[in-house]
Each structure stands twice: as C-alpha cells, then as structure tokens.
C-alpha cells in the first residue's frame with residue numbers, strides 16, 4: 068500500500084518546500100522499498116525560527132517556518148501512527164510462544180516481544196525523523212500548539228504579506244480555539260469585509276482533529292429540529308469518530324518518549340521491575356487521559372463529562388424516535404455496559420422486551436463490539452492503574468464517571484466518600500450563599516439622568532445587583548433605532564433574518580455599532596441614527612456605573628442591536644425559550660449549580676444591560692431564575708426606553724421566553740472593568756467620524772445634564788493605544 072501524507076497537497080498549494088515524501092509499508096518496516104527524500108526536522112525548532120523571523124519582521128521567512136512547523140508536527144503524528152500500525156505484527160511470534168509448550172520460558176518470550184516491537188519502532192521512526200526530531204518537545208511548545216498560537220502569528224504574518232485569504236484562514240483557525248479573544252474577533256470582522264477574502268477562507272485548518280465536535284453539534288441541531296433519522300445518523304458517526312480519535316490519541320502515548328516519574332527516574336534506587344512498572348503505569352495513564360483529551364472542545368479547559376456515554380444516550384433516543392428499534396436496543400445495551408444498573412436504561416430495555424415479544428437477545432441487538440472492547444480494555448487499564456496508585460504511590464486521575472466501584476480500591480473509595488460529603492456540604496452552603504455576588508457592584512446608587520426612574524430594584528426583582536430603569540429613551544428615539552434595525556436588515560450582508568441561534572421558531576438579526584456606521588457611510592441608513600446607537604451605549608454606561616456604584620471604571624465591551632422575530636405558523640405548542648437560561652460570564656451547569664468561568668463564556672463581562680425598544684409582540688419576557696435554571700425569581704416585560712441592568716455573574720441566570728408573534732428588538736450591552744477588553748469597534752467608529760471631521764460628543768449627551776460631563780471624563784480615560792498580545796511568545800500581535 069503506497070502511503071502519502073495528506074498534507075502533501077498542502078505543501079503544493081502553499082508552494083512550500085516539500086519536507087518529506089515517503090512511502091511506508093509497501094513491505095514490512097525495514098523493507099528496502101522505503102524511499103526517503105529528507106527527514107522530519109524538530110518542529111519546535113522550526114517554530115522558534117518562525118517566531119524569531121516574525122519579530123525580525125522577515126515576513127516571508129516567518130510564514131515559511133511557521134507553516135513548516137505546523138506541517139512537520141502533523142507529519143510526525145502521522146509517522147508515529149503509521150509506524151505503530153506497521154509494528155503491530157512485530158513480535159507476534161514471541162506472543163505465540165507465550166502460549167506454546169515452550170511456555171516455561173514465558174518471561175523471556177515476553178521480553179522478546181518487547182524487544183521486537185522496540186526494534187521495529189526504532190527503525191521505522193528513524194527512517195522518517197531526524198534524531199533531534201524524535202525528542203519530546205517542551206511543555207511550553209505543547210502549550211503553544213495546544214492553544215493554536217502558531218495561527219495567531221500566521222494571521223499577522225500573512226496580513227503583512229498581503230495574503231488576505233490565508234490571513235483570514237489563520238485568524239479563523241485561531242479564533243475557534245480562542246473564542247474570547249476580542250482582537251481576533253475584530254480582525255475576523257474586518258477580513259469579512261475585505262475585498263479578495265471569500266467565505267472559503269473561514270475554514271478551520273485544524274478541523275481534521277475536531278471532526279467529532281462538528282458531528283456532535285450537527286447531531287444536536289438535527290435533534291432540535293426533530294429530524295430523528297439524520298440525528299441518529301450523525302450520533303452514530305460521532306460515536307465512531309470519537310472512538311477513532313481516542314485510538315489515535317492512545318497511539319501517540321506509545322510513540323512519544325515517556326518520562327519516568329521524577330522520583331523513579333534514572334537515579335532512583337528502584338530495581339528493574341519497579342522501573343518497568345512505573346514506565347508501564349505512565350503509558351497506561353497517558354492512554355486513559357485520551358478520554359479527557361478527546362472530550363475537551365477546542366478553546367475549553369475542562370472535558371465534557373461522560374462524553375461517550377452521553378452520545379450513546381442521544382443515539383438511543385434518536386434511533387427510537389426514528390423507528391429503528393433494533394438499533395435502539397443495541398445502543399441501549401452498549402450504554403448499559405457503562406452503567407449496568409441504571410434504572411432508566413433497564414426500564415427501557417424491559418419495555419423493548421415486552422413490546423418486541425421478548426426478542427431483545429437476537430444478534431443485531433447485542434452491544435456494539437467496539438464498545439465491548441473499549442470497556443473491557445479500559446477496565447483492565449484502570450485496575451492496573453489503581454493498583455499502581457495504591458501500591459506504588461503512582462498518581463492517577465480517573466477520567467471517567469462510569470468506573471465501577473469494585474475497580475477502585477477500598478481505601479480510595481473511603482477517601483472519595485469523605486470528599487463527596489465535604490463537597491455536598493459545600494454545595495449546601497453554596498445554595499444558602501447563592502445570593503452573594505463577588506463582582507464588587509453595590510446596587511442602590513443615584514441615576515444621573517433627567518426623566519429616568521427606578522421601576523424595580525433588588526427587592527422587587529428578588530435578587531442581587533439587578534435593576535429596571537424606565538425613561539432611558541424617548542418614543543422617538545426608540546422609533547429611530549427600530550428603523551435602523553429594519554434598514555440594516557434589508558441591507559442584508561449578514562444581517563438578514565437568519566434562524567435564531569437559540570430556537571428554530573424565530574429568526575434573529577444583529578447589528579453592531581461599527582456596522583451601523585459603515586452602513587451610514589454607504590448611505591444605507593441615517594448617519595444620525597447610527598450615532599444615536601453609539602451614544603446609547605455611553606448613556607447606559609453612565610447610568611449603570613452610577614447605580615451599581617462601580618468600584619472601578621467601566622468599559623463597553625460589546626454592543627448588539629438584536630431583533631427576534633416569531634416565525635408565523637411555527638408557534639403551535641412551543642415549549643422552548645427565545646433565549647435559554649444562561650449566565651453571561653460563565654457556563655452554567657444547572658445540575659450541580661456550578662458556573663464555570665471559562666471560554667467560550669465571555670468571562671471578562673462584568674455588567675449586563677438590555678435596553679428595550681418596543682412592546683408590540685407576544686411573549687419575549689426577560690426572566691431571572693435560580694441556578695437550577697428552572698425556578699423563576701423575577702420577570703420583566705420589555706417596553707420602549709426600559710433598561711434592565713444586572714451583574715453578569717452567577718447570581719443572575721436569565722433567559723427570554725418565547726416570542727410567539729411579532730418582532731422584539733433590544734439593544735444588548737455588556738461592560739467590563741478591564742480596559743483590555745473594551746470594544747475596539749467603538750473606537751474605530753469614533754475614528755471614522757473623526758476622519759469625517761465630526762465630533763464624537765453629541766448634543767444628546769449635553770441634554771443629559773450631569774451625565775455629559777461624566778461621559779466626557781470617561782472618554783478621556785478611554786485608552787487610545789492598541790492593546791498588545793499577552794504572555795509567553797504571543798506578544799506583539801497587533802489588531803489590524
């Protein structure tokens with residue numbers, strides 16, 4: 068079988084020097100047909116050389132070296148996978164002998180097997196990778212590649228080289244794994260508007276390694292639209308892809324240089340067997356950690372719990388709803404391998420048994436063989452690892468929730484029980500303290516604008532740091548912004564009514580300040596309306612800064628004019644929300660009542676505000692709930708000029724009830740205490756006006772009495788310099 072790495076075409080497309088072209092496995096490894104043009108260099112070396120060129124502003128060299136580092140890393144993984152596959156057969160003879168009459172020498176045959184494999188791998192890898200390229204890279208480099216930082220450098224590099232399509236592609240690839248990176252978000256917006264950049268540019272270059280997430284999201288989408296046949300199909304492919312990715316990850320454990328734990332290293336007093344045990348435990352632990360690795364979305368820190376069993380659960384329901392009963396029984400049986408005493412699954416199985424006349428045992432309904440193998444292999448690994456943990460002080464964190472109790476040593480179970488109790492107590496305490504907000508805001512300050520009244524405070528809204536103000540806009544102003552939304556929607560260009568990201572029963576339009584300014588420049592909307600949109604952000608900022616007695620400066624971090632439209636004829640029996648309950652700056656987990664402050668949540672948002680524009684629609688109330696995302700604690704009915712403000716943290720889970728007829732428009736605003744996360748687009752809009760010779764301070768603000776001065780002061784504090792990249796070798800990557 069001839070084998071060429073897929074990236075071969077990439078080399079050609081990017082016109083780079085071909086690093087390696089090889090033909091593995093047309094004979095056994097070591098066979099003479101191997102044709103080596105050149106060996107893979109260490110990719111960390113290439114990366115550093117790219118970064119050096121970047122800082123030296125040698126853009127062509129930077130692009131070449133950075134691309135080479137990415138491709139070389141990918142090639143290295145491929146070589147390892149291929150060598151692993153080629154070496155499976157090596158030592159098989161020794162394995163047979165373990166079972167044979169010469170079995171009394173089993174320990175020597177076992178060693179023979181180890182040696183045969185080692186020799187095969189060493190030879191195979193050595194044919195494709197330089198000795199330096201075989202060394203483990205530092206954890207810094209692992210971090211750089213793990214966070215996709217090479218693409219961060221590449222986007223600026225290609226921009227400087229005026230290769231905009233590639234720059235956009237690098238920006239997009241970086242942003243997928245760094246969704247809270249504001250500068251990159253702004254850059255992407257700019258690329259979208261640049262001539263010569265087509266939609267194809269916004270393709271994730273690392274998608275090959277993330278296919279299971281694409282399938283996962285697609286399956287969820289099909290479920291949401293009740294397309295069960297497609298959903299089942301997608302879940303099935305997702306399960307297979309997850310298994311495949313796990314396999315690939317496990318292979319890397321065998322092929323990467325494993326380090327012995329520090330105290331068991333070269334100089335330890337451990338004998339040969341202890342060292343061998345330590346090494347094999349490292350290998351097993353690495354393989355087990357693949358479960359978490361595969362279950363972690365790009366850009367996220369924590370793995371999704373119970374990733375594979377969750378997929379099986381969804382697949383089971385989708386198959387059932389699609390009428391594929393034997394498929395459903397098979398999946399249910401697979402799921403039961405993870406949780407053999409799960410009551411719901413057992414009840415369902417009984418139900419199938421009853422309705423199928425007892426025929427749940429036939430061939431087609433046995434658990435999938437891959438899952439049977441997956442479970443038994445994993446269980447055996449866990450047994451060995453727990454043994455190592457108990458007897459050799461080997462540290463092992465089990466990535467699974469389904470591990471049966473009897474696999475875990477009793478002593479450990481006791482410690483866990485104690486920890487669980489402590490945790491339960493903490494959760495209980497947490498429930499009582501749920502209302503404590505650590506944002507530093509303290510509701511109850513004055514509202515410095517004529518005509519604005521406090522309609523609902525913490526007490527009426529049943530919570531902490533929440534407020535409803537009325538009279539923030541006049542009817543005329545509401546009409547102008549509504550008109551702006553309508554004009555922008557008909558101007559199209561990405562703001563035409565798309566299906567809402569939250570519900571299939573509504574369409575959704577969004578407009579940012581900068582977009583409005585550009586539309587005004589193109590004569591599509593009124594210049595003065597675009598300016599009003601900009602000014603409203605500042606008006607709200609001043610009001611809430613004062614009412615919440617903010618301990619520090621507040622910066623607008625994002626402004627979004629949003630309209631939600633009920634899709635007529637598609638509202639019957641609707642049970643969903645227009646916007647599901649969420650917390651604005653963390654990922655709410657209603658079951659545990661935890662809120663994870665990590666991307667893709669917008670973790671830098673400190674204060675949220677919604678300024679409503681109309682009330683001529685049905686539904687669309689803003690609701691606040693407890694952390695269970697169910698118990699409603701307060702409701703707010705939108706109307707023109709009504710402003711809701713609340714601290715963005717876990718004290719304020721909220722959502723929007725279904726908009727069942729009409730169009731609901733509002734201006735959503737988020738504020739941050741950190742200058743770094745201020746909205747750069749506003750500054751760009753201001754710069755555009757300045758270039759047009761228009762003043763940014765508007766008469767409207769002056770009418771606002773005290774607030775105008777506050778607004779001006781705030782603006783004079785607003786930073787003008789562009790923020791710089793932070794940390795490690797990321798510094799210096801400018802916004803465009």
Ligand SMILES: O=C(O)CCC(=O)C(=O)O
Nearest residue numbers: 646651677689723733735
């Ligand atoms: O429109 C609303 O009332 C709330 C919207 C919201 O919570 C959000 O966009 O995060």
Ligand SMILES: [Fe+3]
Nearest residue numbers: 649650651721
């Ligand atoms: Fe929200």
